[in-house]
Amino acid sequence: MYNPNAENIIVVKDLVKRFGSFIANDHLCFEVKKGEIFGFLGANGAGKTTAIKILCGLSYPTSGQLNVGGFDIYKEREKIKRNIGYMSQKFSLYDDLTVFENIRFYAGIYGMRRKVIEERAADLTEKLDMKEARDMLIRDIPLGWKQKLAFSVAIIHNPKIVFLDEPTGGVDPVTRRQFWDMIFKASREGITVFVTTHYMDEAEYCDRVSIMVDGKIAALDTPDNLKKHYGANSMNEVFLKLARIKIE
Amino acid sequence: MRTLLFIIQKEFLQIFRNKGMLPIIFIVPIVQLLILVNAATFEMKNIRVSVVDMDLSSSSRKLISKYEGSPFYKVVQTTFSYDEAMDLMQKGKVDVIIRIPNGFERQLVKENLSKVQFVINAINQAVAGLSSGYCTSILIDFNRELMQDWLSPAQMAGLKNIQTDFSYWYNPKLNYKTYMVPGILVLLVTIIGLLLSGMNIVREKEIGTIEQINVTPIRKIQFIAGKLAPFWIIALFELAFGLSIGKLVFDIPTVGNLWLIFLSGGIYLFVILSIGLLISTITNTQQQSMLVTFFFMVVFILMSGLFTSIESMPAWAQQVDRLNPLMYFIKIMRMVLLKGSAFADISSLFYSLVVFAIVMSSLAVWRYRKVA
Numbered sequence: 001m002y003n004p005n006a007e008n009i010i011v012v013k014d015l016v017k018r019f020g021s022f023i024a025n026d027h028l029c030f031e032v033k034k035g036e037i038f039g040f041l042g043a044n045g046a047g048k049t050t051a052i053k054i055l056c057g058l059s060y061p062t063s064g065q066l067n068v069g070g071f072d073i074y075k076e077r078e079k080i081k082r083n084i085g086y087m088s089q090k091f092s093l094y095d096d097l098t099v100f101e102n103i104r105f106y107a108g109i110y111g112m113r114r115k116v117i118e119e120r121a122a123d124l125t126e127k128l129d130m131k132e133a134r135d136m137l138i139r140d141i142p143l144g145w146k147q148k149l150a151f152s153v154a155i156i157h158n159p160k161i162v163f164l165d166e167p168t169g170g171v172d173p174v175t176r177r178q179f180w181d182m183i184f185k186a187s188r189e190g191i192t193v194f195v196t197t198h199y200m201d202e203a204e205y206c207d208r209v210s211i212m213v214d215g216k217i218a219a220l221d222t223p224d225n226l227k228k229h230y231g232a233n234s235m236n237e238v239f240l241k242l243a244r245i246k247i248e
Numbered sequence: 249m250r251t252l253l254f255i256i257q258k259e260f261l262q263i264f265r266n267k268g269m270l271p272i273i274f275i276v277p278i279v280q281l282l283i284l285v286n287a288a289t290f291e292m293k294n295i296r297v298s299v300v301d302m303d304l305s306s307s308s309r310k311l312i313s314k315y316e317g318s319p320f321y322k323v324v325q326t327t328f329s330y331d332e333a334m335d336l337m338q339k340g341k342v343d344v345i346i347r348i349p350n351g352f353e354r355q356l357v358k359e360n361l362s363k364v365q366f367v368i369n370a371i372n373q374a375v376a377g378l379s380s381g382y383c384t385s386i387l388i389d390f391n392r393e394l395m396q397d398w399l400s401p402a403q404m405a406g407l408k409n410i411q412t413d414f415s416y417w418y419n420p421k422l423n424y425k426t427y428m429v430p431g432i433l434v435l436l437v438t439i440i441g442l443l444l445s446g447m448n449i450v451r452e453k454e455i456g457t458i459e460q461i462n463v464t465p466i467r468k469i470q471f472i473a474g475k476l477a478p479f480w481i482i483a484l485f486e487l488a489f490g491l492s493i494g495k496l497v498f499d500i501p502t503v504g505n506l507w508l509i510f511l512s513g514g515i516y517l518f519v520i521l522s523i524g525l526l527i528s529t530i531t532n533t534q535q536q537s538m539l540v541t542f543f544f545m546v547v548f549i550l551m552s553g554l555f556t557s558i559e560s561m562p563a564w565a566q567q568v569d570r571l572n573p574l575m576y577f578i579k580i581m582r583m584v585l586l587k588g589s590a591f592a593d594i595s596s597l598f599y600s601l602v603v604f605a606i607v608m609s610s611l612a613v614w615r616y617r618k619v620a
Contacts, residue, residue, distance in 0.1 A: 057462075057463065057619060058463060058618075077619070078465050081465040086460065086463040088460065090459065091455075091456060092456065092457055092459065093457075096262055096265050096266070097261060101258070101261060108250070108251065108254025108255075109251050109461070110464060110465070111250065113250075
């Protein structure tokens with residue numbers, strides 16, 4: 001839930017990332033409030049993935065001040081990692097391990113005990129309706145299941161923030177809807193959600209969205225305010241208007 | 249520590265779930281040992297001889313029969329024409345031509361001096377050297393017999409005669425396999441260890457799971473140790489397996505302490521796997537990793553002293569070879585297995601490997617980057 005008075009859990013000030021002469025992130029500034037679902041929108045190549053990788057500590061920023069979960073990104077990278085979850089657009093589960101073995105491995109490297117892991121895994125497969133698939137190899141289960149499982153694994157250690165990089169790419173609308181139910185549930189449990197997408201209907205589900213165009217943040221507000229401001233009926237129209245400004 | 253166990257468990261699951269792995273671990277070593285040990289030999293058997301006897305005397309027959317009687321020679325052609333014999337050599341069907349000139353016996357009797365010509369195919373210089381040695385020694389033998397026949401005992405006593413006898417230490421029967429098996433075993437665990445570890449981390453880069461691991465608070469040393477441990481166990485097992493085959497099939501001697509072999513083997517494999525993982529962290533695709541691994545493997549093997557003696561390399565090459573971990577372990581294996589060397593004898597080789605292990609594993613941990 002977005003609460004303007006809540007504490008900031010992510011603070012980004014003047015984030016710049018260059019690759020040679022190409023500027024992927026051009027002086028980004030934004031804050032994410034604790035507990036909200038923050039949509040990070042933009043066309044392909046707008047610089048979303050670059051920014052999310054920097055926030056997760058997978059890539060160095062060129063310059064800028066960044067604070068994630070109360071920790072400085074330059075000095076306390078490993079502390080940040082203890083407090084975040086991450087699900088990439090590239091597939092992150094091991095194809096040649098079973099559902100349970102994947103859960104056990106990731107829970108294990110977060111330092112959970114075997115007994116706790118057994119319980120969590122049982123609970124998780126039950127909730128995902130994947131009890132029968134517990135011992136199936138990941139390569140043998142449908143994409144929608146994989147994605148739901150990958151999300152559950154990303155938050156298995158109860159992180160403060162979860163970063164989702166285009167989590168619903170290539171998934172049918174029904175599964176997407178179910179996936180968003182899981183995101184809402186995680187959010188209700190107090191996990192801040194930072195999600196990138198280029199499906200504009202998903203943008204409507206976010207508490208606030210920022211729209212990136214060419215490495216810059218072109219707009220940042222709640223979906224309702226954005227629609228009002230741009231005189232649009234849907235986020236899709238808002239997005240097209242912003243993109244058109246750029247084209248013209 | 250617990251984190252480490254989870255990584256090791258996961259690696260083992262993946263290794264044994266891979267259908268191609270079990271044959272690599274069990275069948276490849278058997279095949280390699282059986283083929284390489286039997287094939288890679290400098291032993292001289294069946295030197296093919298063509299005899300061009302123009303003399304046809306009793307002396308020349310006697311000389312030829314000495315060659316026929318030797319286990320090393322096989323007379324494949326007897327002819328009067330040198331050209332015919334040369335023709336066969338050029339076709340690669342003959343290794344040595346023995347040419348006995350007309351008047352061989354007559355000259356021998358009249359002048360106490362006569363000549364025989366050996367023509368040796370020297371495409372392979374090692375074989376040629378050995379053939380020439382054998383031929384000469386048979387000729388000397390023939391010479392001595394002649395003297396015994398012709399000279400009186402008094403005259404014989406007047407001749408100073410030094411006869412050399414050899415006794416071969418550590419490998420009394422000069423069994424080539426005894427010498428080769430320990431070295432080829434090293435080759436075997438090296439190839440398997442280097443390839444498996446070299447392909448490992450880079451594979452996670454290719455499928456993208458490395459990113460998921462890099463966002464966890466896992467420590468670099470835990471990750472590298474977790475990757476190294478399973479291969480270390482497999483390769484040590486491989487070493488034990490290969491030694492058993494060597495013992496059962498080739499009956500190689502195991503004079504020294506086997507624990508010493510496994511202790512040095514453990515350190516050596518630590519070095520090799522660290523090199524593999526280092527290559528894996530530097531490269532971006534499995535193909536790159538393969539190429540780099542092969543480059544190092546070929547240099548290491550050719551300079552290891554397995555096929556050629558290190559002492560006969562030029563001095564600078566011997567200096568370079570001090571960076572070759574294979575060289576150390578092959579020496580240790582041969583010393584301990586064949587001579588029964590104790591720790592004190594191999595200590596300088598052993599400590600060199602320890603230094604390698606520390607340097608290489610530190611490099612691998614340092615080069616593994618959680619942040620791109």
